[in-house]
Amino acid sequence: AQSVTQLDSHVSVSEGTPVLLRCNYSSSYSPSLFWYVQHPNKGLQLLLKYTSAATLVKGINGFEAEFKKSETSFHLTKPSAHMSDAAEYFCVVSVYTGNQFYFGTGTSLTVIP
């Protein structure tokens, strides 16, 4: 069975400090993993994806994530938070059928000026 757990429902950081959003997954197969961002009243935008190539994945807007198979984790990081990073973030896993995507419940990121 496949599942995704986002360990924090809310994260607050000060502007200019690092961001860490945590994601653990469970998968019976080699997964593909994605992070999406959703700004208020908008759809989900792809930040980055892991597809079994490099374990450290760089995405848009300075975000990156590291795939750790031994820890079944795919945490999202950014060295320095910007006010525009305030949004909801979703971790998603997909398995071999290509038709099924499993979503985490989301992490709301607040950036304090």
Next chain:
Amino acid sequence: DVKVTQSSRYLVKRTGEKVFLECVQDMDHENMFWYRQDPGLGLRLIYFSYDVKMKEKGDIPEGYSVSREKKERFSLILESASTNQTSMYLCASSFRTTHNQPQHFGDGTRLSIL
């Protein structure tokens, strides 16, 4: 860039009405999906389609139907709208062939049923 376009950003309808939500994608994706998003419940899959005229139920299909007559267009139909269908509806599309292709989302339709 992939573009997924949902026909309405905001929609207000009355209970009992038949409601159509339209979604069009321009990247020749085989898969198309409809989700609803509610506070505290995350994204829940209503239906998806992996080819023209093909559909499969997701986690919460009750009260909804779908239509896919052309590859680029996927419609969600609320047969008789009820207030508990007030929600944000998100359409997505993806390639079918492998699992390492992400979904691409539209901007959503915020539907209110009065």
